[in-house]
Amino acid sequence: MRVSLKDVAERAGVSIKTVSNVVNNYPHITPAMRARVQEAIDELGYRPNLTARHLRKGRTGIIALAVPELGNPYFAELAGAVIDAAAEHEFTVLLDHTRGDRQQELLVSQGFRARVIDGLILSPLELEPEDLQGRADDVPLVLLGEREYGLPFDHIAIDxxxxxxxxxxxxxxxxxxxxxxxxxxxxxxxxxxxxxxxxxxxxxxxxxxxxxxxxxxxxxxxxxxxxxxxxxxxxxxxxxxxxxxxxxxxxxxxxxxxxxxxxxxxxxxxxxxxxxxxxxxxxxxxxxxxxxxDKQAIARLAVASLLRSLSGRQDPGGRELTAEFRLVERESTLGRR
Amino acid sequence: MRVSLKDVAERAGVSIKTVSNVVNNYPHITPAMRARVQEAIDELGYRPNLTARHLRKGRTGIIALAVPELGNPYFAELAGAVIDAAAEHEFTVLLDHTRGDRQQELLVSQGFRARVIDGLILSPLELEPEDLQGRADDVPLVLLGEREYGLPFDHIAIDxxxxxxxxxxxxxxxxxxxxxxxxxxxxxxxxxxxxxxxxxxxxxxxxxxxxxxxxxxxxxxxxxxxxxxxxxxxxxxxxxxxxxxxxxxxxxxxxxxxxxxxxxxxxxxxxxxxxxxxxxxxxxxxxxxxxxxDKQAIARLAVASLLRSLSGRQDPGGRELTAEFRLVERESTLGRR
The missing domain is CATH 3.40.50.2300 (Response regulator)
Structure with missing residues (x-):
């Protein structure tokens, strides 16, 4: 018989939520708690089945993220943040890079793996608003980066x-x-x-x-x-x-x-x-x-925005969601000697 | 009626392979050729349907790649190379990072998205050979990094x-x-x-x-x-x-x-x-x-190794495939003044 999250929680004497937190490798779990849950997982041979859980909801549990260039540390760090933010909701990320090419961005925005993904986060460099107008796809889309598209897709930006x-x-x-x-x-x-x-x-x-x-x-x-x-x-x-x-x-x-x-x-x-x-x-x-x-905030806002679309509620979209920024002072602008 | 690659090739007066190369954004295509094919694509409204092509072969067209940390530029650059190598074979990459945590690596190696992915490339940091012995999953696995696992999975390494x-x-x-x-x-x-x-x-x-x-x-x-x-x-x-x-x-x-x-x-x-x-x-x-x-070679070898497993040929696996390395001399080791 398949071991469930509940079985693990009972064996470890903790809540199901705590087991879920450990399985999903969340931060802020004490090493002692992690060890206790892990012991129960090992004893029972528990293995999470995320796919099945998503399939019951008619989802694949996969969201796509398309960035211009993974070799650019900003996008690599942002992708890491999106992967972490998605994992908190048990989603996995399908990643692609477009090399900032308008045609590639267009391809991605139109039906990219439409049967496999639940939603798409796209960070466009060259995509023009008109490229998104004819978007036939019904896969939820969230855009990263400040831009007035005037279209019913949320976008996440800083000022x-x-x-x-x-x-x-x-x-x-x-x-x-x-x-x-x-x-x-x-x-x-x-x-x-x-x-x-x-x-x-x-x-x-x-x-x-x-x-x-x-x-x-x-x-x-x-x-x-x-x-x-x-x-x-x-x-x-x-x-x-x-x-x-x-x-x-x-x-x-x-x-x-x-x-x-x-x-x-x-x-x-x-x-x-x-x-x-x-x-x-x-x-x-x-x-x-x-x-x-605030890359973590950008990632969290993007994932939350997609999840809102997935929840099935009527949602007009088209919001601009703003993440904060701050100035970090270092040696390159120290006062003159 | 759906526009095919063949229709585009005929309109542009080029081979189907050339259209495919442009669609997949391969390098080494002249700007003139790219423009010519693009014009035909735009005129006909061609839109590639990779998913359908893979589904006909009983595949999803998705391979997973798990690296320890995308914030580490080596792994980000390697991931970019794997995405490009996979794209040459019309595969998309599902990316995860494990934070070099043995438990996460174990979860990934065991049935990670087994119903969605055709194969898995795993770059383990802490995974022990015994972790892979009980691997029930039949999703093809390729390991990155030099290690004597003594198990029937190819691994790609440098010396x-x-x-x-x-x-x-x-x-x-x-x-x-x-x-x-x-x-x-x-x-x-x-x-x-x-x-x-x-x-x-x-x-x-x-x-x-x-x-x-x-x-x-x-x-x-x-x-x-x-x-x-x-x-x-x-x-x-x-x-x-x-x-x-x-x-x-x-x-x-x-x-x-x-x-x-x-x-x-x-x-x-x-x-x-x-x-x-x-x-x-x-x-x-x-x-x-x-x-x-040679990150490009590592990526190419890993993808080729997975494709070999996917081809359905009997394959014992367990090969160590070696990529080259070279010393790049820069200022940090210039001769003493």
Whole structure:
């Protein structure tokens, strides 16, 4: 006979919920409690059958997550957070990366594994609102990233303009006045990149500083070497800002490498602020000040939003759910010596 | 009527294979060809139906991949490579991370989503061979990482002893003689960590150098801050090696941060070699010399091995399939000035 969660709970003398928590490997369980439940699991040979539980509800227990690039630590960390948030509700995550290609994003948004998945979380880079208009699929969809789609899908975002203004304000507070923005791409629909540029402009204007268009530096992509090339281009053009606000941490890290090679000292000669708070930004010879979006909150909101759709309640969708961000101050913006 | 791949090929005047390559977003397709096929796709409104194609073969078209930690760039980059390798065969990847917890690895290895997935690629950290002996599941399993399980599952590995010897040999060639090894854990079954230590010992012995057990430094985990703590512990104990070989790049990066804080210059005072060749190791003020396992080859071998099992041919399994590695020389081991 199949061993149930209830059998394990009785043997261990704990609640079914506690056994469930241990089986799902939740945090905040004491080692003693974990050991006690584990002992009962081992004795009885209990093996959870998540699939059957979902099938009874007409679900597969699988949600899909599509991000542009797993090689980008921000998306890898976000994917880890989504996997953890989904696991709390006993869902498993089917992961794909689109390489930020509009056609791939379109394919994913339309019927990607429609018979297998209960819902889809999509983090688009290049997808346009019109791409989603003809969406025939009835699989619930949640979008990540700030964007006005005007469509009945929830999307989870942080306030990119406010975050960028916070970053620029921090540099102004440190006495910097010639602040470059690294990370525009004329050929990209990447909305956060445009919004962060808007925030940069707005905060400079609020400080009564002139906006020097030469300090807006295009990038060829969103990775470290794109940041390195952009910084080199800026310096080679004879421009010498006293601070850099980068679209993301990877671009900032590439830029700092070039500054180091050119003998410019961060933060003394040029201060640098990134965006994303990837783990890497805490290390390196100079740790990086950055805007930290609350990745756990983004993941939890996205999963909760999908579950709301799955609950079968009438739901118009189309909400914008906002996660918080904070500025993390590190060595790259220390005060001048 | 449903538009087929053949319809698209005829409209574009190309082969079905070419259309398939474009749809699957393969590299090495000229932009002109891509545009030509895309035009036909758009005109006809073609939408691939991978699920149906797999279902006809009695498959779901989904393989699972379980890695210890997506927050570790090595595993994120490896997962990206597996997703790409699987996509070449029109398989999608269901991803989970186990946090290197033996119980989680056990759960995954036993019937994880057995009704949904066609096969499982598992990268275990703590799983013991006996955990796999009672495996009732008939879902094909491939293991990643060097380990003698003596069980009928293929596993994909690099030669960790040879790789570690290559790293230590490189340091010896640079005139270093007091080479610390950062990355033992007495409480862990992590086999590669033990094998790399074996390689360190073997190469020192081959060079006729004494093995100083004090230079074998335990770590509390495999992340950057574990490396930082281990390096601090070594220095605080009054030990001053002239080189460090770290179990992985993250530990090396944490160690370099502490060396920088203590005013020790890499490579002049202490040379550092890592392992994994994560993208991050190319950047930072001092780029990191490292052992680069061929992640694409590991991914391709793992997917090919699963597909062999799926083909239905009698297959005893239990092969060890070896991927190559190479030493990537960077600034952290430049010759002394």
């Amino acid at each position: 990119n303009v406010a975050a960028a203004r916070t970053a620029v304000r921090h540099l102004l507070d440190r006495g910097r006045t010639r602040i470059a923005y690294l990370g525009t791409r004329t050929d990209s629909a990447n909305r956060p990149a445009h919004l962060r540029l808007d925030g940069w402009r707005a905060e400079l204007a609020a400080a009564g500083l002139p906006v020097d268009e030469e300090l807006i530096v295009p990038v060829g992509g969103w990775d470290r070497d794109d940041g390195a090339r952009a910084m080199a281009n800026l310096l080679d053009a004879g421009l010498r800002p006293d601070a850099v606000f980068a679209f993301n941490d990877l671009i900032a890290i590439g830029a700092m490498r070039v500054l180091h090679e050119r003998g410019l000292r961060v933060p003394w000669d040029i201060a640098v602020v990134g965006f994303d708070d990837i783990a890497e930004s805490r290390f390196g010879a100079v740790s990086l000040t950055t805007i930290a979006p | 960790n002893v040879a790789a570690a010897r290559t790293a230590v040999r490189h340091l010896l060639d640079r005139g270093r003689t007091r080479i610390a090894y950062l990355g033992t854990r007495t409480d862990s079954a992590n086999r590669p960590a033990h094998l790399r230590l074996d390689g360190w010992r073997a190469e020192l012995a081959a060079a006729g150098l004494p093995v100083d057990e004090e230079l074998i430094v335990p770590v509390g985990g495999w992340d950057r801050d574990d490396g930082a703590r281990a390096m601090a512990n070594l220095l605080d104990a009054g030990l001053r090696p002239d080189a460090v070989f770290a179990f992985n790049d993250l530990i090396a990066i944490g160690a370099m941060r502490v060396l920088h804080e203590r005013g020790l210059r890499v490579p002049w005072d202490i040379a550092v070699v890592g392992f994994d060749d994560i993208a991050e190791s190319r950047f930072g003020a001092v780029s990191l010399t490292t052992i680069a396992p």
